[in-house]
Amino acid sequence: MSLNDVRRSISSTIYRQVGRANSRVQEHRSLPVDILEADDSYLVVFDTPGVETDDVQVRYLDGNVRIQVDRFREFHEGYEMRFPGRGLALGGEAELPDDAVVDPDAATARLTEIGTLNIEIPKEEPLEDTADDSGSESRLESRSETETETEQIAIDD
Template structure:
């Protein structure tokens, strides 16, 4: 009988273990939405714009390998505003790392440029001509 009472979910109330599980996974929810990105393409280039408000450019790492652009943002400058009387009502800001990857083929790696202005990171990836043999090797 006690188990039946504990497992009830009236009024959307969760048992203590469910609440603990949800609070454990909460920091990882929505990470794919944390780095809002727009990607445009022309005949000559890709342009990637990523919202990174409040992030210093030294905390952003960019990498392009195997036709994939990787963006890694690490924020370690979280300041806890809690005072000795614990008067904080809500605290949603977190320190941590976010990473996204985008498949963008045929890029001239030596000509990639990036700039960060007003909380927006803009990455320009000039295109190269695609290879015509697509990796085919003739045997002689």
């Protein structure tokens, strides 16, 4: 084994390790997100490059929109993985404003061709406060107390 072979082997090993570290950082870091508000809905926008609709789960719980992305790497015949730098299991969370009253059952999620996930959540009219405070809650608040499961939002193709 020549000195150049040793140098290349060390360089390749270091390069792969840096790629794996980069991938792990991506997997522990929340995906970038924007929250937009209109008169009738909220729009939550995540950057999810390189995913297909089957790779994404969208859930709503207690004012939070959570996504989980499990994407896969395509293998290319004749190529060797030199820098595995893209995280495969990614996630993100967006917290709606405290005063948001929404209808998560009517929410829609769409994945664009460029990998942007748009989640639209319609607003609901808050219930009027009554003189009897014995049970006046918004629909969303009462559901979140009785359900322990999160609600999955289907993604439109």
